[in-house]
Amino acid sequence: MKRLTLLLSLLLVVGLVCAGAQASTTHKLKAEVVTVDSQASTITVKAEDGKEMTAKVDAPAAKSLADLKAGDKVTLTCRDNDAGQHEAIVAIEKAAPKSGDANPPKS
Numbered sequence: 001m002k003r004l005t006l007l008l009s010l011l012l013v014v015g016l017v018c019a020g021a022q023a024s025t026t027h028k029l030k031a032e033v034v035t036v037d038s039q040a041s042t043i044t045v046k047a048e049d050g051k052e053m054t055a056k057v058d059a060p061a062a063k064s065l066a067d068l069k070a071g072d073k074v075t076l077t078c079r080d081n082d083a084g085q086h087e088a089i090v091a092i093e094k095a096a097p098k099s100g101d102a103n104p105p106k107s
Helices: 002-021 059-067
Strands: 025-037 042-047 052-056 073-080 086-094
Touching: 042 073, 052 086, 059 086
Parallel strands: none
Antiparallel strands: 025 042, 025 073, 042 052, 073 086
């Protein structure tokens, strides 16, 4: 019985270590929408530093692509691999319009 308990404990620890090693990180990026391709699930944005990038959008976040148009301000949640390289966009938040905005987005 002690061997079985020890073996199960060891397997649990190994599983937790392996799961942690494959975890990815995320970061937020404020940007302006340049183009949206709903069929390809990609978005091209211009970051605050002026650089443009095109990125793949994961399925749950891709639903919001239909509500975006060029010029929209967004905050993207980007998933990175362990090496810090960009993998995909996992969430898109449209910025609230500034007060006094002549053309606020429709709900």
